Amino acid sequence: MTTALFERRFLAEAARTPVNLLVLILVPVVFVVVAARPLADAAELLGGPGGPAAQTATAGWAAGFIAAIAMYFQMRAARAADRRLVLAGLAPSRLVAARMATGLALALIATAASLLALTARTGIGDDPGRVLAGTLMYAVIYLAIGALIGTLVTSPVNGTVLVLFVWILDVFFGPVLGAADRPVTRVLPTHFVTLWMVDLPSQHSGRIGDLGWALTWAATAMAISWTVITAAGRTARPRHRTRPGSAAGQLSAGVRMGLREATRNRVLGALLIAVPVVFVLLAVATTPSESTTLTVREGGRTLSQEAWLPDIHGGTMAPIATASLTTLAGLFTVLDARSGDRRLTLAGFRPLTLLASRLAVIALGALLATAASLAVTATVFDARQWDLYIAASVLIALTYALIGVLLGPLFGRVGGVLIAFLLPFIDLGIEQSPMLRSAPPGWAHALPGYGAGRVLIDAALTPAFDETGPLLIALAWLAALITAAAVMFRRTATAPHH
Amino acid sequence: MAAVGARHDDTPPGDRAVLAAAGIEKTYRRGVWPARRWVRVLQGVDLALAPGEVVGLVGENGSGKSTLMKVLVGALSADAGTVTRRGRLGYCPQEPVVYERLTCDEHFELFGHAYGLTDQAERRARRELYEALGFERYAATRTDRLSGGTLSKLNLGLALLADPEVLLLDEPYAGFDFDTYLRFWELVGERRQAGRSVLIISHFVTDEERFDRIIELRDGRAVPR
Numbered sequence: 001m002t003t004a005l006f007e008r009r010f011l012a013e014a015a016r017t018p019v020n021l022l023v024l025i026l027v028p029v030v031f032v033v034v035a036a037r038p039l040a041d042a043a044e045l046l047g048g049p050g051g052p053a054a055q056t057a058t059a060g061w062a063a064g065f066i067a068a069i070a071m072y073f074q075m076r077a078a079r080a081a082d083r084r085l086v087l088a089g090l091a092p093s094r095l096v097a098a099r100m101a102t103g104l105a106l107a108l109i110a111t112a113a114s115l116l117a118l119t120a121r122t123g124i125g126d127d128p129g130r131v132l133a134g135t136l137m138y139a140v141i142y143l144a145i146g147a148l149i150g151t152l153v154t155s156p157v158n159g160t161v162l163v164l165f166v167w168i169l170d171v172f173f174g175p176v177l178g179a180a181d182r183p184v185t186r187v188l189p190t191h192f193v194t195l196w197m198v199d200l201p202s203q204h205s206g207r208i209g210d211l212g213w214a215l216t217w218a219a220t221a222m223a224i225s226w227t228v229i230t231a232a233g234r235t236a237r238p239r240h241r242t243r244p245g246s247a248a249g250q251l252s253a254g255v256r257m258g259l260r261e262a263t264r265n266r267v268l269g270a271l272l273i274a275v276p277v278v279f280v281l282l283a284v285a286t287t288p289s290e291s292t293t294l295t296v297r298e299g300g301r302t303l304s305q306e307a308w309l310p311d312i313h314g315g316t317m318a319p320i321a322t323a324s325l326t327t328l329a330g331l332f333t334v335l336d337a338r339s340g341d342r343r344l345t346l347a348g349f350r351p352l353t354l355l356a357s358r359l360a361v362i363a364l365g366a367l368l369a370t371a372a373s374l375a376v377t378a379t380v381f382d383a384r385q386w387d388l389y390i391a392a393s394v395l396i397a398l399t400y401a402l403i404g405v406l407l408g409p410l411f412g413r414v415g416g417v418l419i420a421f422l423l424p425f426i427d428l429g430i431e432q433s434p435m436l437r438s439a440p441p442g443w444a445h446a447l448p449g450y451g452a453g454r455v456l457i458d459a460a461l462t463p464a465f466d467e468t469g470p471l472l473i474a475l476a477w478l479a480a481l482i483t484a485a486a487v488m489f490r491r492t493a494t495a496p497h498h
Numbered sequence: 499m500a501a502v503g504a505r506h507d508d509t510p511p512g513d514r515a516v517l518a519a520a521g522i523e524k525t526y527r528r529g530v531w532p533a534r535r536w537v538r539v540l541q542g543v544d545l546a547l548a549p550g551e552v553v554g555l556v557g558e559n560g561s562g563k564s565t566l567m568k569v570l571v572g573a574l575s576a577d578a579g580t581v582t583r584r585g586r587l588g589y590c591p592q593e594p595v596v597y598e599r600l601t602c603d604e605h606f607e608l609f610g611h612a613y614g615l616t617d618q619a620e621r622r623a624r625r626e627l628y629e630a631l632g633f634e635r636y637a638a639t640r641t642d643r644l645s646g647g648t649l650s651k652l653n654l655g656l657a658l659l660a661d662p663e664v665l666l667l668d669e670p671y672a673g674f675d676f677d678t679y680l681r682f683w684e685l686v687g688e689r690r691q692a693g694r695s696v697l698i699i700s701h702f703v704t705d706e707e708r709f710d711r712i713i714e715l716r717d718g719r720a721v722p723r
Contacts (some may be wrong), residue, residue, distance in 0.1 A: 245614040349612035
């Protein structure tokens, strides 16, 4: 009874943030509807089975990601209050059961949304029970990943980047998007679940079978969740926790302090470097030896160009990783500093000077991630126009960092993170990707990555610059986002609440 | 930055008031339609603070003390009424509002630039505050590694840094030990001697003699106690 009561209360707490519920449904639906078909095509290109199998798997991927993020934020937000509950006499086992049940309920909402979207989009296949059970196993496994990261990583930006990192590795190098028989990818959390769910026998599961391994993963995940949530409740200790100055002085102090604060978040610094590096190298390592056809502009004409996949894959994957990272960095830099910034402006700090300081710090983070990504890309890929390729990469990173700045005040932490995951992925990973279609569809011209994405491809594959129009579109996006960020910042960091 | 209907300028309505609030009203909206309801917190608060005056603002939990403080500071807009003030304002929020990964020194430096202090004046004021509140040894410690009491000292210190004409302190001594509590009152006494005005919110007042007067928020209005 107590457990059920606590679960109800925890769910009510989640429901009182309407944007959370919205994204729990919206993100999986958009992901499945938009990403299913392109990912199926990508899967075929990358040596995976493609077709309905890949489309079915998107439901699991969406449910898994949402489950991990929901569980991560539950663990972080409720840590202190949960400890007080245990100190007040609540049995830790009841608390753990309530937390897990809450996470599972949230994951079920995402699962239902994913499956309904899948049914409407492509149909759920011949064996709906298998798809349902597989999607649930995804959610359970990712609940554990969210709980584990929630226990180990305090900073939301680091935690969500880690969740994103695990998810990207799991999806992109899993058996549906890549080949199913590589020994190195068999250890990925949902390797066997995916194979069983899309009915693609692995041939390497031994006596226990793919379903056996999938259930073992799910059971182990439940055990891990139970252990880490109990440990968090038991061992965690409470944390000790006129005339304004000249604009130049404030700007200098703002940037200096912002940089000190950012450099003290060493985990984020390491992630900004490590995530793109690992992502690009793994992308290259798992690319099949095949060629593909791309549409490029050269000498004012649109041409179809044959390209060897291993040569270009690394160069086209790098911006996805940097854009996702810089979106999160922009989002959390502004959100974490929000209450302090409000106090600082009340004390006399110029709002636009403060925004300039914040943007300078975010831009440096974006440059760091881009530099790491480009350094490793240079070892596996040779752009035809390196200077332009670097400029386009920086443009993508800055554009998405500014989008992150806007997402925080608009959608809050959880909603912002989910959209920060969805938008760069759909924009750069799917719609602008030269790997999946020869040219972006008409509607994708309106996405923020279109202009810079075209310039990037032009720089990567052709000897001369031919994309003036898209470059101007990219610069217009940058200018519009800076203006929007300034308006938003004035409203949220300085204006009174109503 | 100014509250709705506020006039943060140099023309106070009263002859001596450094801070004056007239007819402040505030209602919060709760829930969503059709279960929406309105909670009236402030229903026409009038308040004035003369130079060199130390005033206590008391009231039951939920009586609207912090809401009024935020309106006076300009952090929250009132539905009706005006706020006027002269000179610089120092604000100490109830919950310490700081940057987690910056040290105490770095906070003082940053807020010094916000207040427009010269480097020299800021360092002098910082030294005096460390000494007065006794937390100099934590000068280079990040705020996420400070104890609750030391964090409260920093929270207060940031409000006092520029020696503002008006000090608005929301439960400033909640986390202090007794020695620090006494030192806090010494600091307030010095400010009073220098002609500064102080408004202190507390949900209960133990040392009434330390205040020049005490105002109680009751039924959304300010009444003398």
